[in-house]
């Protein structure tokens with residue numbers, strides 16, 4: 251069905267198609283969630299995953315960025331996602347970068363975006379989520395407000411403000427320290443700055459008497475050959491000292507290595523984060539590395555270029571307890587979630603695993 255609609259959607263400018271789809275989805279959500287749920291329903295006991303104190307009915311989640319303001323959570327649940335990560339949300343509302351800021355690269359099954367953390371801000375999103383009763387685990391992804399003037403202590407205070415407002419509403423919180431679309435947004439990938447940020451965030455969490463798991467979202471390595479990075483080792487060590495509960499890997503990539511798309515087209519597009527299939531190898535290599543660095547003790551969420559059950563299964567075998575998708579949905583449509591789950595069960599059975607959890611990290 252989606253294959254019929256896709257040429258029409260792809261004939262529109264990418265962000266327009268995106269807004270149109272989400273707009274229609276918002277309209278139908280209240281009336282059609284039940285119908286969609288029966289159309290897309292597929293669960294199997296082997297797919298259930300327990301992480302932290304949460305139970306995920308299946309390991310396939312929606313990645314941050316598609317539902318930045320948490321408007322469509324019931325729809326994602328109806329489409330069969332095992333969990334949803336909303337955001338990135340920042341303390342202040344933000345319009346993001348000027349348009350155009352989202353581009354398709356069909357030859358590479360990829361996207362480039364420089365959205366610039368457009369979102370309604372922590373207060374508005376919190377008000378919406380307070381009214382919502384979600385049935386499946388909800389992650390809230392936080393980022394520093396996209397404003398180059400907010401730096402140093404002000405940046406830490408900004409992150410803490412959104413954490414204070416939104417963490418009580420989340421089943422887990424992801425700190426996005428790796429958005430490639432802000433000049434200053436990646437400061438917290440500097441180990442010293444990260445140390446100070448985590449000190450502050452965990453103090454707020456203690457003061458609020460919360461035990462919500464806090465995860466860090468990391469950048470991809472520049473290539474699959476350059477995964478072994480001493481800075482990453484330092485980041486992981488600092489994160490573990492503070493009690494980070496897991497990692498989400500990876501965010502989009504700033505480089506354009508090994509793409510099929512015409513270099514002139516890429517030049518015209520300009521800067522932005524690359525997502526989709528070209529990220530897959532790097533995301534998998536980073537996952538292996540993180541699994542080893544954390545001795546398999548922390549749950550890892552793998553994201554980047556997952557658009558099939560085979561790829562999802564490879565990530566699980568490489569150490570992911572959960573996976574997420576975004577770009578795959580744009581190319582394959584919402585039926586992808588069910589297809590991944592159905593085929594994943596077959597792949598597990600073929601290899602003699604009785605659950606996803608039994609397969610986590612077997613290749614690592």
Ligand SMILES: Cc1cc2nc3c(=O)[nH]c(=O)nc-3n(C[C@H](O)[C@H](O)[C@H](O)COP(=O)(O)O)c2cc1C
Nearest residue numbers: 313314315338363500501525526554555575576577
């Ligand atoms: C248009 C777009 C917007 C995104 N916005 C965010 C965001 O706000 N916060 C975030 O942590 N990741 C964001 N991402 C990154 C995705 O969550 C994901 O890490 C990345 O796209 C790789 O997964 P994929 O290959 O399945 O798309 C965005 C991705 C896209 C394509």
